[in-house]
Amino acid sequence: MEVKIQLQEKDIPRQWYNLAPDLPSPLLPPLGPDGKPIGPEMLAPVFPMNLIEQEVSPKKWIDIPEEILDILYRWRPAPLKRAIHLEKHLNTPARIYYKDESYSPPGSHKPNTAVPQAWYNKQFGMKRLTTETGAGQWGSALAFACSLLGLECKVFMVRISFDQKPFRKIMMQVWGANCVASPSNETNAGRKVLAEMPNTPGSLGIAISEAIEAAVTDPSGKTRYSLGSVLNHVLLHQTIIGLEAKKQLKLAGEKKVDTVIGCAGGGSNFAGLAFPFVADKINGAKIKIIPVEPTACPTMTRAPFVYDFGDTACTTPLLAMYSLGHAFIPPPIHAGGLRYHGMAPLVCQAIVEGLLEPKAYHQNKCYEAALTWARTEGPICAPETSHAIAAVIDEAVKAKEEGKEKAILFNYSGHGLMDLSGYDAYLAGKLTDYELPDEDLKKFTAPLQNLPKAEMKKSGKW
Numbered sequence: 001m002e003v004k005i006q007l008q009e010k011d012i013p014r015q016w017y018n019l020a021p022d023l024p025s026p027l028l029p030p031l032g033p034d035g036k037p038i039g040p041e042m043l044a045p046v047f048p049m050n051l052i053e054q055e056v057s058p059k060k061w062i063d064i065p066e067e068i069l070d071i072l073y074r075w076r077p078a079p080l081k082r083a084i085h086l087e088k089h090l091n092t093p094a095r096i097y098y099k100d101e102s103y104s105p106p107g108s109h110k111p112n113t114a115v116p117q118a119w120y121n122k123q124f125g126m127k128r129l130t131t132e133t134g135a136g137q138w139g140s141a142l143a144f145a146c147s148l149l150g151l152e153c154k155v156f157m158v159r160i161s162f163d164q165k166p167f168r169k170i171m172m173q174v175w176g177a178n179c180v181a182s183p184s185n186e187t188n189a190g191r192k193v194l195a196e197m198p199n200t201p202g203s204l205g206i207a208i209s210e211a212i213e214a215a216v217t218d219p220s221g222k223t224r225y226s227l228g229s230v231l232n233h234v235l236l237h238q239t240i241i242g243l244e245a246k247k248q249l250k251l252a253g254e255k256k257v258d259t260v261i262g263c264a265g266g267g268s269n270f271a272g273l274a275f276p277f278v279a280d281k282i283n284g285a286k287i288k289i290i291p292v293e294p295t296a297c298p299t300m301t302r303a304p305f306v307y308d309f310g311d312t313a314c315t316t317p318l319l320a321m322y323s324l325g326h327a328f329i330p331p332p333i334h335a336g337g338l339r340y341h342g343m344a345p346l347v348c349q350a351i352v353e354g355l356l357e358p359k360a361y362h363q364n365k366c367y368e369a370a371l372t373w374a375r376t377e378g379p380i381c382a383p384e385t386s387h388a389i390a391a392v393i394d395e396a397v398k399a400k401e402e403g404k405e406k407a408i409l410f411n412y413s414g415h416g417l418m419d420l421s422g423y424d425a426y427l428a429g430k431l432t433d434y435e436l437p438d439e440d441l442k443k444f445t446a447p448l449q450n451l452p453k454a455e456m457k458k459s460g461k462w
């Protein structure tokens with residue numbers, strides 16, 4: 001039996017898949033400050049027009065430029081692997097497959113969109129990109145992409161991760177980027193938060209505000225902002241993962257997949273793997289599709305479906321999504337990449353439709369799963385990825401209890417070799433689990449009642 005199912009470079013997908021036109025009920029449009037749907041031109045100070053076109057594209061398939069593929073070949077097609085040692089350990093009849101996205105130079109799925117974003121910005125004449133980063137995976141991926149394409153890169157890194165993960169900052173510097181802790185003194189948004197909360201651990205919402213401000217205030221007009229998750233074009237670029245996986249499962253002799261799992265922070269690695277399978281589900285396939293989040297930041301499992309801002313300073317358009325509120329400051333759990341207050345609108349609309357079954361896990365259970373993984377399969381996973389593994393183990397155990405042979409596929413979104421402080425805390429018994437209190441949920445979501453209402457539209461088929 002093959003444990004690594006490889007595709008050749010000539011078999012790499014040559015188009016990205018856009019779920020938006022296939023959704024049975026359409027996405028609600030982003031709204032401007034006046035509560036009216038925004039036009040593409042309103043995004044122009046922030047993103048280059050070629051990426052805005054992808055963001056709003058009604059096309060189901062979008063060609064991947066050859067120059068982008070030439071860069072992706074450095075690590076793609078990524079292998080599909082079978083976790084036979086974990087299967088044996090769990091004594092499960094399930095066959096567990098995973099896409100190994102830890103193969104990329106920065107160590108996660110993030111360069112799948114960092115490279116196209118840097119490439120399209122360069123085509124549009126931009127010289128510099130700004131961004132936020134949570135765990136540091138996205139910042140290092142954009143630093144890597146900018147370095148290959150000769151662009152400058154400025155990263156605002158959430159304070160708690162900046163302190164927990166100094167090596168990520170060094171990686172960004174090796175690739176020539178400039179990385180500062182957020183909130184910083186470099187922007188109005190950062191200075192305002194620091195004045196109110198000098199000891200804040202920071203949040204992705206704050207770092208996004210800073211990065212957008214740094215882009216739109218550049219007097220040269222040659223700077224744009226780049227986002228590592230949430231938006232439609234980011235999810236689009238990640239679908240290369242699921243499209244490769246489909247070809248590889250076929251090579252492995254699988255006729256169908258029963259369960260698809262990914263961790264979800266802003267939704268990009270989950271969507272990248274899952275959306276091509278969501279398309280199958282829309283067309284009648286029976287697949288259980290599970291995005292997994294932390295109990296401490298329960299966006300999909302407990303937050304209301306609302307219109308909310310993507311950042312703390314309320315500079316982004318309003319997006320229709322499940323949201324804990326743009327002012328939400330998540331507790332400093334170790335999966336820094338899963339601490340965003342919102343979730344990708346495309347993922348949210350698929351949840352509203354009933355196409356996905358989100359789950360939330362406590363961090364101790366996730367680290368327990370990560371250790372089981374490391375001690376059976378070998379690799380040390382990113383803390384974010386451990387959430388997917390915890391759900392995979394639960395599904396594989398369920399398959400054993402039901403005596404069912406299931407094919408389970410998940411996204412191994414990144415390695416954890418720069419995230420060892422979380423493992424250290426877990427091994428020392430110092431990690432605490434945290435369930436967001438109802439009062440906090442109410443406190444952070446109450447102000448959203450003053451924003452336009454997001455209607456939950458669904459076809460009722462799932």
Ligand SMILES: Cc1ncc(COP(=O)(O)O)c(C=O)c1O
Binds near residue numbers: 138265
């Ligand atoms: C390894 C890894 N997995 C998952 C995520 C979550 O992001 P997303 O939901 O956009 O995939 C991150 C974010 O930083 C990450 O670094």
